[in-house]
Amino acid sequence: MLRFIVRRLLQLVLVIFALSVLLFAWLKSLPGGTVSAMLGERATPESREALTKELGLDQPIPVQYWSFLKRAVQGDFGVSNGVQPGTPALDLLLERFPATIELSISALLVAVLLALPLGYLAARRRGGILDNVAIVGSLVGVAVPVFFLAFLLKYWFAIELGWMPVSGRQEVGNATRVTGFFVLDGLLTREWDASLDALKHLVLPAIALASIPFAMIFRITRASVLDVLDEDFVRTARSKGLTSRVIRGRHIMRNALLPVITAIGLQTGLLLGGAILTETVFNFPGIGNALSEGFTKRDYPVLQVIILAAAGVYVLVNLVVDILYAVVDPRVRTR
């Protein structure tokens, strides 16, 4: 197992390196860029040239990349020049990541807590009303684009009904920051109003972001439970007179969960894509929000650090899924 983990970690380094080369080449091929964004209408050929030279942007691309790489391995990805000017890109990432993690965990919780029981019940009552309603619901979840759902939720529940905040992460201005996870911070410091306020800001973005993972997890759970229900060992368990709780927990769900865990892992990685849209619609200050703003403002240091970090997280999440797989299914370990 240890060798397996080490090998995967080495692969991670290679993936990040290859991605950094591609990313750098792509960003450098884009027209315009940092100098235009910094100088705006006031730019003159002289000021443009001076700034280009000062920032080393007149150097050949491989030289620029080497300089970037040398700094990056020391944790210096440069300074934001658009999203949060003057802030080191890595600091910005670390500051914004908790917001995205908080949102993603909330979305995943919503998705899993709804999809698992619904998937199980839908399979047990195959063809029934609940099954059909849940299938339609999951189809809607897959079919409706996240940003559109986000707009709809915002329009109904924040603007029309006024039940939820329109955007942002917290209204309470004097909340104490500890971990960067606002809900948790409020609980730890016993600033209940701050925690509740942060939770309220999470509700709509989390529901919007949960739509796709909910649909996928529900459909896979349903299909997987249906498969397992027909297995001999379930019939055997029933004939042994085991309680339905034991059969459900120990025999059906445990076996049905294997593909579900894979799906949850994949969805966790994919959540970032949805987070970019959701965070932008709700002006939720996570890395997705920073990424879209960074692109508009040609903030290359921020784009680089976020994309590389996101790729790293994606690979790590998949590694964790593989490990979990081995834990849930001992057969995997012996292969």
Place this chain on the structure above:
Amino acid sequence: MTVRKSTSAVLLTAFALTLGACAESERSDDGSGGGSGGEGGDGTFTFGAAGAPEVFDPFYASDGETFRITRQIFEGLVEVKPGSAEIGPGLATEWEPNEDGTKWTFTLRDGVTFSDGEEMNAEAICANFERMADQNETAQAGPAEYWAYSMEGFGEDSLYRSCEATDDMTVDLTIARPTSKFPALLSLSSFAMQSPKALEEGNANEVTKQGEGFSYPENAQNPVGTGPYTFEKYDTANKTVTLKRNDDYWGEKAKNAEIVFKIIPDESTRRQELEADSINGYDLPNPVDWKGLEDGGNQVEVRPAFNILYMGLNPERNEKLQDKKVREAIGLALDREGMVKAQLPEGAVAASQFMPDTVQGYNSELQPTERDVEKAKSLLKEAGAEDLELTFAYPSEVTRPYMPNPQKIHEALTNNLEEVGITVKAVTKPWNGGYLDGVDNGQFDAWLLGWTGDYDSADNFIGTFFGNLESNDFQTSATDFGEQLSQEIKEADQTVDEAERTAMYEELNKKIAEEYIPGLPISHSPPAIVVNEDVEGLVASPLTAEEFSTVTVGGK
């Protein structure tokens, strides 16, 4: 299994307890982070900002979102009078130039202190100017952009020569030559006065390059000025900036205890936040929303237009544009009035010259060129340019106060040009993704761009556009009038007598519109600022330089 579960539970509880023990609430006893009573009310004015501030040291800033914040904290020697573009007293109460306009004597206001308790006196003012003039190479190349541009560089090249404290409350500023920009340019937010103690302790000038950006010293995170508000905090994780009332302010105290700037980059979200009462106002609402916002009970304050939208022409790239008849024909082809009526907000007007009518030197006898299709066609024929082709560009991913909808404006003008037989090749590029570069590098025959004035000076408009012969977007060096125009602009700028200078600018505006035609002025468009019905006391500024100290929210 039970043992493992219990162990996990114990570990989790221990972890939670440890974190809980480390985490103490940092709230103050009064339960607020706001202001502390004083003469003003205890309200909070929450403003939706379109972007994050660049840096809190205004000297290194160049964008409106930063200046909106620093303007509440800092003051300059001279200030723009509320609601106008005229300059008036600031930290100086009076000023007087010497005979040749190269030395300006400023009398300072008594009894002013910086919010850290430092006295505002002649020594403090000179410490600021010396600090601004003494920038390292990194700062000169980028962050000290306003100084580089307005003061024309550093060292020997600079307009600035020296600052001398002739007594405790009198300052002599010496400049290299007389200029119409003085003293108006001192009203720029970048040149606001900062506490010399804070500058020194915060190593204010230690700007360094880091990757493709700049890293700023401590002073830029803890700004200290003399203004009605003081900096409280920048909550980057929640994208808010909080200012607190300066209860020791020398003038009338701010009405609100706090101002909170919520950074909301998307305009429709800013509008929704306003409608949900989560913010009290935001800047530059889209003109198509003005009516809806007013119908919703909000106040849309339309500022006087202090800008210009123009169509640039590049005679170097397209040699046919070197012929005045061709440039004149293009001007005659454009239906400015029609475009203004169809595409721009109420209050917008067609432009006759490259500056708005509030600027000294505006020629009120000039009228916007009226459309004359036949004359345009005949001029093109005379010039042998009936087959004229133009690469005409407009920016995407942007709206500007002078150009609320670039694509629609471009479409309207393109139709006009095609009607006189000009073949237009439309080009669009993202504002920061090749458009500004393209204009600067002369990649288009014609393009749409504009300018919002920094201060009330004709030179800030036409000097910016055509003053520098060697490097201007209009490539006037490729024309037979470029050198003369540049020279005439310099002469006007250096004329000390105000009446004589104004007359020179009026004459220059006429020559630019009728004789030189380096480009085509199109329109002046009024930008707006919107606040909700609870807000009173906001004085809209044509320079978009509002001070929020007079604002009350809900009568508080």
